[in-house]
Amino acid sequence: MPAYLDNAATTKPCEEAVAAALAAMTDNYGNPSSLHRVGLNAELAVTEARKSIAAALVCLPECITFTSGATESNNTLIIGAAEHYGKRKKKIVVSAIEHPSVEESMKYLEKNGFEVVRIKPQKTGEIDADEFIAAVDYNTVLASCMLVNNETGAIMPVKKIFTQIKRSYPDCITHCDAVQGFLKIPIKTADLNADLITVSGHKVHAPKGVGAMYIKKGIRVNPRMLGGGQEKGMRSGTESVPLISAFGAAVRAQLQTIPTAWSNAEELNNRLRKKLAALDYITINSNAEDQCPFILNFSVKGIRSEIMLHFLESKNIYVSSGSACSKGGHSSVLTAMGIPDKVADSAIRVSFSRMSSCGEVEALATALQEGYMSLAKR
Structure with missing residues (x-):
């Protein structure tokens, strides 16, 4: 073995995820945007999965947007939020040990006029919360810190960092890549004080090719995928019902x-x-x-x-x-x-x-x- x-x-995808994906490919194969019964059944499957992700993050289902994975989610949330709120504020504070999809998004924003301040970790691998908080000021549009580092497993003091930032600078947008912490550490969006959160399916026994974004109610993010207006215009393109159904099934199977x-x-x-x-x-x-x-x-x-x-x-x-x-x-x-x-x-x-x-x-x-x-x- x-x-x-x-x-x-x-x-490895769990049995529940495989069964859900198979059912969506063989029985519930409609387009969620279609107005007939077959399309409605597909839409209901997506809705059920959305509720499952929302339950895991303790948030409203309408705050969840499905994507192709964490890379797309991080790109959309970071660049989309910076573009929307960064007309005057041009500073971003981020940890220096983020996933490449976060770091590359930061480099893109640097090339487009933003100042990015990277906070290095301590020798133990964790980010010093006080150092991160001290780097944020009135000109900071976005603060981003991962929940669990993908190489060392270090848990970051995200709750402490974001809570203090919101007290001092309530207009600063907070983003957390929670991919390696999702379904491993209990996550409550309100408790974490994160405006934006990224999660991924294939890290939690769902298939590759599906992820989700949490966008707090009232927070605006410029979409980067344009087209038919699916996912309330945040992520155009026909939803992959098999992958989304599998993601929801995997979450339901593990949440408790x-x-x-x-x-x-x-x-x-x-x-x-x-x-x-x-x-x-x-x-x-x-x-x-x-x-x-x-x-x-x-x-x-x-x-x-x-x-x-x-x-x-x-x-x-x-x-x-x-x-x-x-x-x-x-x-x-x-x-x-x-x-x-x-x-x-x-x-x-x-x-x-x-x-x-x-x-x-x-x-x-x-x-x-x-x-x-x-x-x-x-």
Whole structure:
């Protein structure tokens, strides 16, 4: 049996998601915009999924817009909000360890006249809330901070940051990429004080190609996908009923099991940490505190990531060297944390899901020792 431990890159669709997608392709195949019964049934399926995502984020269903995934959502929310509210205010504050879809959106806005202030993480991987808050002023149009880092699993103090920003500068728009925290950490939009939130389907056992945006009631975002006006004009294009239905089904299947899933991931994370701590050629890059247990990042001394990855693959064990959405080059996250290039170049990211097992952790630990003994001699 393969040991798949790359769930921060993508997850295996759950049975409920597969069944929902199949039903939408074979039975409920109408266009949600059609006015006849077949179209209405498809629209009802989309509505049901919208309610499911809204329930998970504790918000109104009308605040949810479906997209093709987190990259589209982040691009739309960040650029769309900046364009709408940034006529006079031209400053944006963001963490320096965001997903590439956030960072590239920031670079685009920089080229179009915005000032972007990036807050570097502490050595533990977390953003200092006070430093972030201090960077925001009356000229700040947008503040963006992810909930859980996709490479280290560090949990960011988003609630503290956004709450203070809203107290001092209520007109500043707050955006949170919650992809790696969704269905792992309980999220309440009002409690988080986020105006805009991004979530993705394939990180929570739904298929690839579907995501969602939360846009707080009253907040305006310029759409970037123009056409037939679907999704209340925010995201034109015929809705993918199979993918959206699958996303909703996956959320419904997992929403009530968040505490149990957290405990299981914590057990696996702690088990692996103990095994790695006994090996003097392993450096653990993920902090032990303020950490989402679904992700653990570590480095194997003297062995480049891709070499160890291929060895583990030969043993039917699948992990990652960092963000699957950013191929090649140094990890900008580990570099921002002050981790030396040699250590960053040998980084391995292990990420768990609800389907992960102790047997997979044992197999990985054994293979890492075999790999080091074999590869270090070359």
